[in-house]
Amino acid sequence: MSGATGAGAARPPGIRPRPVDDPDLRLLVFHHAGGSAAAYYPLARDLPRTWDLVLVDLPGRGKRHRSPPITDMAELVPVAAEDVLAWSGPPIALFGHSLGATVAAEAARSVIDHVDLRWVGVSARPAPDHRVRTTLDRPDLPDDELMRELARTGSVPGRIDEVPDFRDRFVRLVRGDLRALGSYRPAHDRTPLPAAVTAFGGTKDPLAPPASLAAWASETTGPFRWRLFAGRHFYFLGTAFPALGRAVREEIQRSLARRSRTPVRALGASGTRRPAFLSQEATRS
Helix, strand or coil: CCCCCCCCCCCCCCECCCCCCCCCEEEEEECCCCCCHHHHHHHHHHCCCCEEEEEECCCCCHHHCCCCCCCCHHHHHHHHHHHHHHCCCCCEEEEEECHHHHHHHHHHHHHCCCCCEEEEEEECCCCCCCCCCCHHHCCCCCHHHHHHHHHHHCCCCCCHHHCHHHHHHHHHHHHHHHHHHHCCCECCCCCCECCEEEEEEECCCCCCCHHHHHHHHHHECCCEEEEEECCCCCCCCHHHHHHHHHHHHHHHHHHHHHCCCCCCCCCCCCCCCCCCECCEEEEEC
16 A cells, blocks of 8 residues: 555546546545446436546456456455545545445545545445345356346346457456455454445345345444335436435435534555445434
8 A cells, every 4th residue: 555645646547527626525436346437427417516526447447447357355445445545635425336335335444544534325235244145156157147147137238248259358357346245254343434324225136135235334333324226236227327316415415414524644654454354214323
C-alpha cells in the first residue's frame, strides 16, 4: 500500500459520468462478478449535481482490461482500498453489488481511519457470517453449466453466444471473480464499521435472500437499514434502475443529515489497515 491520498496523487482509472471537481460527496461504486463499471452508469441520473460519481473497474476489465484479474480477496481488497484513498478528499460513500458489496465493505474497513466515510451500500450479497450455498460456489463448472447457472441470475449479456471470443473472456472473468469470492474468509474479531450501512436486494434473489441481507446489521455500529425491491439478483436492471438510484440517493442523504463532518486522522506510512479476513425497508437507528 502506498498510502497515497486523493490530493496531488495520481488517481486510478475510473468512469466519471459527470465529473465534479469540488464535490459535496464522492460516491465510489464497485461492480458485480464478471461485470464492469460501465453497467452502473445510469446511477448518475438520480444523484445530486454536487456529488461526484466514480465507477471503479476491478483489474481485468474496462479501464483496467490490461491488468490480470485478481482471484484472491486478500489481494483484491487492498487494490480497492487504494482506489478509495486515491479518490478521497470530500466525504466518501461506497456502494457495491454482489462481489462489489464484499469489496466495498472490506475496503471501507481498511480505510476507515483515513477518509471521511459517511455510508456503505451493499447490494445482493449475504452478510459475511451468513453463508448461502449455491451452485456458483463451484467456479470450475463446465462452461455450459456455468453459463446456465449465471443465466438464472440474469448476469449473462444478451446474445453473448453470437461472439465466441467475448463469451470465452466473460467466462474467464466470472471464474476468477467467483474464486475471489470463494477465497473470502472474514475474521471473527473484525471491527464493525462505524458508518451507516444500507443493504439492498431483490425479494426473490436465490443468491442473497432477504434474511441474509438483514444480517448486515451486525457489521456496523452506525445506523443500519435494508431495502428490498421486486426481482431477483439483478433486480435493478432496465426500467428499474431509477428506483435504485433514488434509493441510493435517499440513503446517503439520510446518513449525511444524521452526522456532522468529523476530522480525519492524517495518513500514516501504510495508509490502510490490513484486510480483516484471511421498496420494503427495516431500520435500526
